[in-house]
Each structure stands twice: as C-alpha cells, then as structure tokens.
Amino acid sequence: MSESKEHVIPFRTYALIFAALLALTFITYRVALVDLGKWNIVVAIVIACTKAVLVVLFFMHAAYAPRRTRLVILAGIFWMLLLLGLTLTDYTTRPPATYGTTPGSAFNGS
C-alpha cells in the first residue's frame, strides 16, 4: 500500500497560514483608509492574490500536489486571465466617444 506517501501537513503550518490570512485582511482594510490614488486598487488586488495563493498552496494542498494537478490549476488561472485580459484590451483602447467617462455613451448598442 502506498499509504505511507501520504503527506500530513503539521498543525503549525495551518495555524501560521491562518494567522497570515487574518493579518493580510487587517492590512488590506487599513491600507484602504490611506489615499494612495490609483495605487489603492493595485495594493488591494496584490494582497487578495497573496491570500488566494496561500489558500491554494497550503489549505488546498497544491504545494504538495503532483505536477499534473498543478499544471491543470495554472492552466485554469491562465484561461481566466485570458478572459479578463483580452476583454479589457478592447474596453481600454476604444476612443472615449464609444467608451469613456461620459455617462450613457457606451452600451447603447449603436
């Protein structure tokens, strides 16, 4: 039986990740109270991604998963970045007349 290959992560690791996630939640709240201009959203996303990576690697055991599983996870994330990235390249490069800050200018389906 290959049961011995089973990886039981020590309680300490889980507790550390839990503490880190709580700390990052507090940090993201405190940073939101400071005016960083355009960087507020960047910091918020970076912290959220860090938390997500910690959950995926340790709580979801991706750090101990076989390469095949990890490849599938990365492919999925890549696919979602395609969805976000390619759509946004369209929206962010259209002239303001069709997509901009003027209310009601876009989405009218001209």
Place this chain on the structure above:
Amino acid sequence: MERTGALFGQFRDLEQQRETASLGMWVFLLTELMFFGGMFLVYTIYRMKYPLAFAEGSRELDVVKGGWNTAILIGSSFTMALAVRAAQMKKRRLLCIFLASTMILGGAFLGVKYLEYMQKFEHHLVPGPNFHMNVADAAQVQIFFSLYFAMTGMHALHMIIGEVMLLLLLIYSWKGKYTGGYFAPIENGGLYWHFVDIVWIFLFPLLYLVDLHR
C-alpha cells in the same frame, strides 16, 4: 470493479485514486472560476466606467460587518483544513468536531450576510423601483448594487450548498465512513469550501473597500 478496503477496483493504488479524485475536483472548480470570472469582468468594466458611482455605492456597505465576515470565513477554511487533516490521521471524533465547527462558522457568515441584506432593504439600496439615493448619479450606483447582490448572492448560494454538503459529510463521518483510509469526499469538500473562501477574499476589497479614504 471490486473494492478492497479503501481502494476502488479501477485504480492501481490509493495514491492514484486520491490524485484522480482531486484532479477531477480541480477541473470542476476551474469551471466555477470561469463562472465567477465573468462577473468579476463585468464589475471591472463598469467600475472603470463609473468610478465615482462605485465609490458612493461602496461607502453604503457595512465595512465592519464585511470585515468580520471575512475573518469568520477564513476561520472556517482553517477548521476545514484541519478536518481534512483529521481524516488523514483517521481520527473520527476530531474530524466530526472540525466539520461541525466549519458548519457553525459558515452559518455565522450567512447570518451576518442576512443582516446586511436586511439593512440594504431598509435603506432602499436594493436595485429596482424602490431604489432611492440622494446623489446625482443614482442610476449608476444601482449598477454597483446590482453587481453587489449578484456577486454576494451567488457567493451566498455556494455557501448554502456548502453547508448542505458539510451536513452530509458530518453524518457519514460520524458513521466512520471516512476514517478508514478513504476520505476523497472530505478532501474534495474541503477544496470546494476553500474555493468559496477565495471568491470572498476578492469580493471583500472589491465591494467594501472602494475609495474608503475619501
């Protein structure tokens, strides 16, 4: 296909069986990622278009309740991870305790969410004929609240499904079904629960913390 102990007949060994189960669960979770991804995309496009309305809408949300709910949900992920660990170590009582803790924390999250929703109804912030806000761009703020209800609503639905799943896992665990070496349902249930946690990790800053400093 005969089953010998924890091993189902179609697999070579327990390791292959476990990897197959978790790979299948990951593929399902990636379809979920695309599902939520679409909503995050719509959110991004409208936030770029109406940044001020999103800030006005966001300030109407209860940051304290949202923050505590984030902590509660992270706590539930922690207990869920410990439940999987208990199943690995074949400790039935510990497994049941951690599954029950996860259920209680998940229930607490949904309770706080219910209070928040009630508040929104009372303050006329639910999109529709009763929506009312004393700002020039109230129509655009409605877009924010439509997305708020769609995204947190879908998240809450996943939580409710997760609670039913946890209840079933708890019943079977109590009967000792998952502490004999086979615990794929516990592991996959854990993956699902953590995924729902990750969705909230992104929802919290994107909905509650827009331009909070102003």
